[in-house]
Structure formats: structure tokens, C-alpha cells
Amino acid sequence: MKRDHREISGATDYSSGSGSRVDSSSLANSIKGKLWEDDQDAGGMDELLAVLGYKVRSSDMANVAQKLEMLEMVMGTAQEDGISHLSSDTVHRNPSDLSGWVQSMLTELNGPPTPNLDPVLTTSDSNSSNPQQNQSQPRVFSDDSEYDLRAIPGVAAYPPPKSDSDPESTRKRVKTSMSSSGYGPDSSFSSPQENGIPGAVTESSTRPIVLVDSQEAGVRLVHTLMACAEAVQQDNLKLADALVKHIGLLAASQTGAMRKVATYFAEALARRIYRIFPQDSLDPSYTDILQMHFYETCPYLKFAHFTANQAILEAFATANRVHVIDFGLKQGMQWPALMQALALRPGGPPAFRLTGIGPPQPDNTDALQQVGWKLAQLAETIGIEFEFRGFVANSLADLEPEMLDIRPPEVEVVAVNSVFELHRLLARPGGIEKVVSSIKAMKPRILTVVEQEANHNGPDFLDRFTEALHYYSSLFDSLEGSGVAPPSQDLAMSELYLGRQICNVVACEGMERVERHEPLSEWMSRMETEGFSPVHLGSNAYKQASMLLALFAGGDGYRVEEKNGCLMLGWHTRPLITTSAWRLATAETGAKS
Amino acid sequence: MALNHRRSCYRQDHHETVGENKEKRPKFFINDHADILIEILKRLDGRSLCIAASVCRLWCNIARSDSIWENLCFRHVSPPPSVRSVVLALGGYKRLYMGCVRPVRRRLGRARRASWARDEVQLSLSLFCVDYYERFGGSNSNGRLVGESSPSSLMFLCKPVNV
Numbered sequence: 001m002k003r004d005h006r007e008i009s010g011a012t013d014y015s016s017g018s019g020s021r022v023d024s025s026s027l028a029n030s031i032k033g034k035l036w037e038d039d040q041d042a043g044g045m046d047e048l049l050a051v052l053g054y055k056v057r058s059s060d061m062a063n064v065a066q067k068l069e070m071l072e073m074v075m076g077t078a079q080e081d082g083i084s085h086l087s088s089d090t091v092h093r094n095p096s097d098l099s100g101w102v103q104s105m106l107t108e109l110n111g112p113p114t115p116n117l118d119p120v121l122t123t124s125d126s127n128s129s130n131p132q133q134n135q136s137q138p139r140v141f142s143d144d145s146e147y148d149l150r151a152i153p154g155v156a157a158y159p160p161p162k163s164d165s166d167p168e169s170t171r172k173r174v175k176t177s178m179s180s181s182g183y184g185p186d187s188s189f190s191s192p193q194e195n196g197i198p199g200a201v202t203e204s205s206t207r208p209i210v211l212v213d214s215q216e217a218g219v220r221l222v223h224t225l226m227a228c229a230e231a232v233q234q235d236n237l238k239l240a241d242a243l244v245k246h247i248g249l250l251a252a253s254q255t256g257a258m259r260k261v262a263t264y265f266a267e268a269l270a271r272r273i274y275r276i277f278p279q280d281s282l283d284p285s286y287t288d289i290l291q292m293h294f295y296e297t298c299p300y301l302k303f304a305h306f307t308a309n310q311a312i313l314e315a316f317a318t319a320n321r322v323h324v325i326d327f328g329l330k331q332g333m334q335w336p337a338l339m340q341a342l343a344l345r346p347g348g349p350p351a352f353r354l355t356g357i358g359p360p361q362p363d364n365t366d367a368l369q370q371v372g373w374k375l376a377q378l379a380e381t382i383g384i385e386f387e388f389r390g391f392v393a394n395s396l397a398d399l400e401p402e403m404l405d406i407r408p409p410e411v412e413v414v415a416v417n418s419v420f421e422l423h424r425l426l427a428r429p430g431g432i433e434k435v436v437s438s439i440k441a442m443k444p445r446i447l448t449v450v451e452q453e454a455n456h457n458g459p460d461f462l463d464r465f466t467e468a469l470h471y472y473s474s475l476f477d478s479l480e481g482s483g484v485a486p487p488s489q490d491l492a493m494s495e496l497y498l499g500r501q502i503c504n505v506v507a508c509e510g511m512e513r514v515e516r517h518e519p520l521s522e523w524m525s526r527m528e529t530e531g532f533s534p535v536h537l538g539s540n541a542y543k544q545a546s547m548l549l550a551l552f553a554g555g556d557g558y559r560v561e562e563k564n565g566c567l568m569l570g571w572h573t574r575p576l577i578t579t580s581a582w583r584l585a586t587a588e589t590g591a592k593s
Numbered sequence: 594m595a596l597n598h599r600r601s602c603y604r605q606d607h608h609e610t611v612g613e614n615k616e617k618r619p620k621f622f623i624n625d626h627a628d629i630l631i632e633i634l635k636r637l638d639g640r641s642l643c644i645a646a647s648v649c650r651l652w653c654n655i656a657r658s659d660s661i662w663e664n665l666c667f668r669h670v671s672p673p674p675s676v677r678s679v680v681l682a683l684g685g686y687k688r689l690y691m692g693c694v695r696p697v698r699r700r701l702g703r704a705r706r707a708s709w710a711r712d713e714v715q716l717s718l719s720l721f722c723v724d725y726y727e728r729f730g731g732s733n734s735n736g737r738l739v740g741e742s743s744p745s746s747l748m749f750l751c752k753p754v755n756v
Contacts, residue, residue, distance in 0.1 A: 340722035344673045381682045543712050551700045
């Protein structure tokens with residue numbers, strides 16, 4: 001029997017109680033290694049370890065090894081909780097009985113920290129101390145919190161079907177019909193009322209404990225985020241501060257989309273707590289750049305542009321002069337495709353006039369004019385008569401329809417297009433009403449609106465936070481699944497683009513909170529009360545959208561749905577953006593050509 | 594096609610050496626009939642066309658001409674009128690095929706339906722136009738955009754699809 005010196009030193013270090021990662025894992029390895037050697041003596045105790053003073057049954061070795069690994073991991077993540085209490089007021093069984101000792105350590109460490117933080121961990125307590133109590137049915141508990149953990153993608157979602165749950169935990173409700181396929185980037189969402197929280201993070205006795213722990217960390221992460229938001233809402237800033245730091249640690253243990261989402265939300269919460277509000281995009285050209293990268297990595301903006309263009313094209317069917325008013329021109333990426341479609345229209349292209357509206361630039365360069373110039377060059381290339389005007393406005397509500405030189409409808413057909421612009425007006429009282437009345441004064445044949453499909457404008461902060469967490473988790477998930485190699489700049493910029501939105505939703509208030517997304521139902525009722533009636537986006541738009549999505553890597557995850565004549569693009573079952581089209585209800589029914 | 598061409602060359606030589614005393618029969622050499630050659634090449638698929646371009650100089654010149662690629666793009670669909678001037682202005686049919694039509698057709702391979710051929714073409718044309726806009730859109734508004742790899746909104750077509 002060869003003694004490996006490494007094994008001995010590992011074991012020795014461990015016996016001195018340092019419990020450092022390397023040592024205990026080498027001990028674990030050495031324990032596993034010994035399974036291959038025939039070291040048993042008559043008492044069933046492992047001989048090598050017995051020499052060192054530990055009594056471990058050889059038959060028990062694998063189990064003990066796994067528990068040691070788990071202990072090491074839990075100790076690593078539990079540092080913030082403070083494990084000093086272990087040294088003072090806990091009772092450990094004789095450490096020479098290694099398996100019993102490990103179990104009692106696990107019990108203590110996973111024992112009761114603040115109950116509203118980590119009720120989840122008490123489950124492993126029950127698992128390790130009462131293996132006989134493995135229940136095959138998950139238990140159902142009443143739960144007064146409202147978040148739906150299934151919404152969180154990645155590792156945090158869907159632990160495997162629970163085999164037992166902690167009877168003392170009163171804060172979790174466990175769905176009995178949990179599927180075990182939830183490990184992947186599956187972020188299927190349901191409404192927050194359906195509280196299927198896979199809170200009881202347990203494993204069947206054969207599952208390796210390592211896996212459970214990272215799941216645990218994921219679930220803890222979500223819980224901590226929620227708890228922090230709740231603390232912020234209750235103005236308990238000290239607690240919120242402590243929790244935010246904890247989130248940072250937990251987020252580091254995650255990978256992929258979950259980690260990024262958690263990091264952005266943690267940053268936003270920190271800003272809210274410390275009142276370091278992000279400066280409202282001083283540099284709109286920077287936002288434009290970010291949006292360009294977002295445009296390229298994922299299909300959301302392309303979907304928006306293509307479906308809106310299709311609606312506009314159909315509304316322009318036989319007009320000879322057309323005028324499009326774009327509420328957010330940015331880089332003008334929407335218009336080349338429309339111009340090309342108009343150029344190839346049977347019967348020849350109409351005269352195309354574009355009015356672009358944009359925010360003021362800090363260095364006074366005329367960004368709008370430059371975009372107009374580019375579009376004019378394109379128009380000349382493909383043979384369309386083109387005219388462009390740019391308007392700089394801080395807010396759409398500042399716009400007066402008289403400024404736009406609207407020509408009478410017999411001469412020119414007008415379309416108004418707004419991609420992710422209308423929700424900003426909800427920050428200002430009276431803003432949206434003013435803009436809608438301006439739109440009505442423009443007498444458009446069609447109004448196309450693209451908005452995020454989420455409710456980030458409720459009065460309650462915690463609700464908004466929860467909604468935003470679900471929504472952006474889905475978005476980040478779809479970015480992960482988009483097949484873009486991770487170190488790509490496009491991906492990083494797209495995430496930054498979304499991160500700024502997250503920051504605005506969570507950290508800002510009042511006039512500064514401009515990302516006031518509302519779902520389709522809200523917009524529909526608003527438009528209808530203002531005197532618009534919906535225009536159904538036809539099957540052509542649906543076809544184009546479906547084909548476009550099929551072209552994207554990860555195309556299987558994207559879904560196009562039609563709802564009330566509007567098209568929604570979503571990731572798996574969660575709709576994320578909606579395109580809708582409107583016309584004036586009292587409009588020229590006869591003039592529709 | 595290439596094989597036949599070489600074979601016919603060989604046969605020609607053979608005939609010339611063997612049939613010296615016989616009366617010269619009219620030979621058919623495809624390269625003498627460029628119009629027939631064009632008609633044949635027009636009906637090839639993209640890959641074969643590229644192979645044909647490496648046969649000889651005449652074939653290469655013909656295969657490079659844009660009109661052949663036009664047939665490839667609009668094979669199953671009657672092209673909208675006036676599309677030619679637009680496509681030529683935006684970069685030509687070969688570019689349209691290689692950049693848009695081929696990836697679109699390949700990606701949609703599984704999901705395709707025959708009735709969507711026209712919509713595929715429409716989509717390819719739209720993407721082609723967007724690509725042109727990005728490539729030749731004139732000077733950018735600020736220096737930050739230039740300098741890095743210029744954004745191409747067709748990049749997603751180049752990336753492998755994990756289907």
C-alpha cells in the first residue's frame with residue numbers, strides 16, 4: 001500500500017479545521033481513491049483513515065466524500081452569512097466520526113439564517129439529517145410571496161422534482177407537476193399569480209450534491225433579489241444594502257444569462273439605494289450605437305421594422321405621394337427596406353417623403369440630417385423620388401403638427417411610425433394625450449406602434465421589479481441562445497443596451513423613469529379611447545416575420561403570435577414585443593384605396 | 594458538363610488523328626456556340642455554376658456575368674418588373690444570390706413551403722437593400738462607429754444555425 005504524501009498532508013490539514021477548498025477536495029479525492037484499494041479491516045472501517053484518527057466506514061465512503069464536497073461549497077458561499085456562530089453555539093458530534101460530523105456541520109450551516117432569506121436551504125438540512133424521511137410526494141405549502149421562480153432561466157429554474165421538502169418551511173409553495181426538463185434556457189412564464197416555486201431544493205439520494213448547490217445558489221439569488229427589492233420598497237435601506245452585496249456574491253456563482261441579469265439588477269438596486277441615479281442618456285448617439293448592436297444580434301428590432309413596414313406598405317397601396325413620420329429616426333434602419341418595397345411596387349414607386357424626429361445631440365452635430373443624406377443616396381440609387389426633413393425635439397410632446405408641413409390627404413398619404421417611443425411619454429403627465437392629439441391632427445392613413453410587451457409601469461415598486469426581472473431574464477436568455485459567440489462585441493453591447501433599460505426601470509422615478517412599458521391590452525384600450533381603431537396586420541406580415549425568425553440562429557426559440565390583429569414576438573412562451581397598427585376611427589372610409 | 598467538354602475535346606483530337614483521310618465532318622464544339630452555352634449555364638444551380646467557372650476562360654466569363662445569376666435568384670418566381678435596375682444598383686445579382694438568396698433558401702430549407710417562394714425573394718431583396726444601406730451609407734455621424742468592424746446587418750446570415 002503506497003501512501004501518497006499529498007493525501008496525508010491533505011488529511012492533516014483538514015483535521016486542523018481549516019477546511020480550505022483544495023485540502024478538503026484532495027481529501028475527498030483520496031477517500032475516493034481508496035475505494036479502489038482493498039483497505040478494509042475487520043471492523044469495516046477504512047484502515048488508512050483510521051490511522052489518522054477518523055473512523056469512516058468503507059461502505060460509507062462515497063457518501064461522506066460527497067457530503068464533504070457539499071460542505072466545502074456551502075462554506076464557500078455561506079461566508080457572508082457569517083459562520084462564526086458555528087464556533088460558539090453549536091454542538092458538533094465527535095469529529096472522528098467523520099460522516100456524523102459532516103452531517104451535523106451541514107445541518108448547522110444550512111440551518112436557520114434569517115428565515116426570509118434562505119428558507120430554501122433548510123431543505124438540505126432535512127435531507128442530510130433525515131435520509132429516511134425521503135418523501136416521494138412534494139409537499140404543498142402556503143406562500144405569501146408572489147414571485148414565480150420558474151420565470152428565472154438557467155440554473156435557477158426548475159430543480160428536479162422534489163423528493164422531500166422541509167416541513168418547517170412555510171414560505172414555499174411547490175408545484176406537483178414540475179417537469180425535470182427545466183435546466184436549459186427554458187424560461188416559460190406564467191402570470192405572477194401562479195406561484196409555482198420550486199423552492200424545495202432537494203435531491204434524490206443518488207443525485208450528486210454539487211449540482212444541487214449551484215441550483216441552490218441560483219434560487220437564493222432570486223430570493224435575495226426579491227428580498228432586496230422588498231426592503232427597498234419598505235425603505236429599509238440598511239437591510240437592502242446588505243442584501244445587495246450578497247447578490248453580487250451569489251451572482252458570481254452563476255453563469256450565462258442568469259448572471260448577467262442578476263448583475264444588472266443588482267447594480268440598479270444599488271443605484272436606487274445609494275441614490276446615485278444614472279444620468280439620463282446624455283449622449284443619444286451612444287444609445288444609437290448600442291441599439292445598432294442590438295439590431296444585429298437579435299431579431300426584435302428587425303421584426304418590428306419588417307412588420308411595421310408591411311402595414312405601411314399595405315396602407316400606401318395605390319398612393320402616388322407618401323409621407324412617413326418617424327418618431328424615432330435613430331439610424332434610419334427601418335426605411336431602406338420600405339423604400340425597396342416601394343421601388344418594386346407594381347405600378348411604380350410613389351414619391352417618398354420622410355420626416356424624422358430625434359433628440360438633440362450634445363455636440364450639436366446634425367445627426368438627423370446625416371441619416372437623411374444616407375437615405376437620399378439610397379433613394380437615388382434605387383430610383384425613388386425622396387424628400388427628407390429632420391426635427392430635433394427633447395420630447396415628442398413638444399412637437400406641433402403644424403411644424404411638420406402636412407399636406408392634404410388627397411395629395412399625400414401619411415403614415416406615422418413609432419418604435420419604442422410612445423412609452424416614454426407616460427413619464428410626463430399629459431404627455432401621451434398631447435402626442436395622440438398631434439397624431440390625429442396629422443390625419444394619418446395608418447399609425448404603426450411597436451412596444452415592449454411588459455408591465456413596467458405599475459404603481460408598486462416590487463411588482464415592477466418582479467415583472468422586469470421576468471421580462472429581462474427572457475430577453476437575456478434569447479440573447480444567449482442566439483448563437484453569437486460570447487466574447488463578441490455585438491453581444492456585449494446588446495446586453496449593455498438592455499442593462500440601461502433595466503437601470504431606468506428599477507433605479508429611476510418620476511420624470512426620469514422613461515422606460516414605462518405597458519402591455520398590449522393597455523395600449524389597445526388607450527388607443528381606442530382616443531379614437532383609433534385597430535388595423536389587422538395581415539398574413540403577409542405574419543409570413544415575413546416567421547421567415548425572418550427562421551433565419552436567426554436559435555430561431556426555434558422565437559415565436560410569432562397573432563393576437564387581436566397584432567403580431568407579438570416572443571421567446572418560447574413569453575411575448576416580448578408587439579407590433580400593432582391603427583387608423584382613425586372616424587376616418588375616410590371611402591377614401592381607402 | 595465539364596466532363597463532357599473535356600471528352601469532346603479529346604474526341605476531337607482523336608478524330609483528327611484517325612480521320613485524316615476521311616472527309617471532315619462538321620464538329621460540334623460547345624464553345625463555338627456561346628448562346629447555347631449561356632442557356633445551359635443559366636439553368637445550373639449555384640454550386641455547379643461556380644464549378645463551371647473554373648473550366649475555361651470562356652465559361653468563366655459567362656459564369657461571372659450577372660444575367661446568369663439573375664436566373665438563379667428568380668428561378669421559381671417571376672420577378673417583379675423593374676427589379677433589375679434596383680438589384681443592379683444595389684450590387685448585382687451575384688451579390689444578391691450569394692449574400693441573401695442562398696442563405697435564406699438554405700436556412701428556410703426545412704420550413705419552406707412552395708407558396709412562400711415569392712415571400713422569400715421579397716425578404717431577400719429587403720435584406721439586400723438594408724445591407725447596401727449599411728455598406729454604402731455615406732459618412733457616419735460620429736467617429737465611434739467607424740474604426741471597428743463596420744456593422745453588417747446580414748452577419749446573422751453568415752453565422753451557423755444550430756437547428
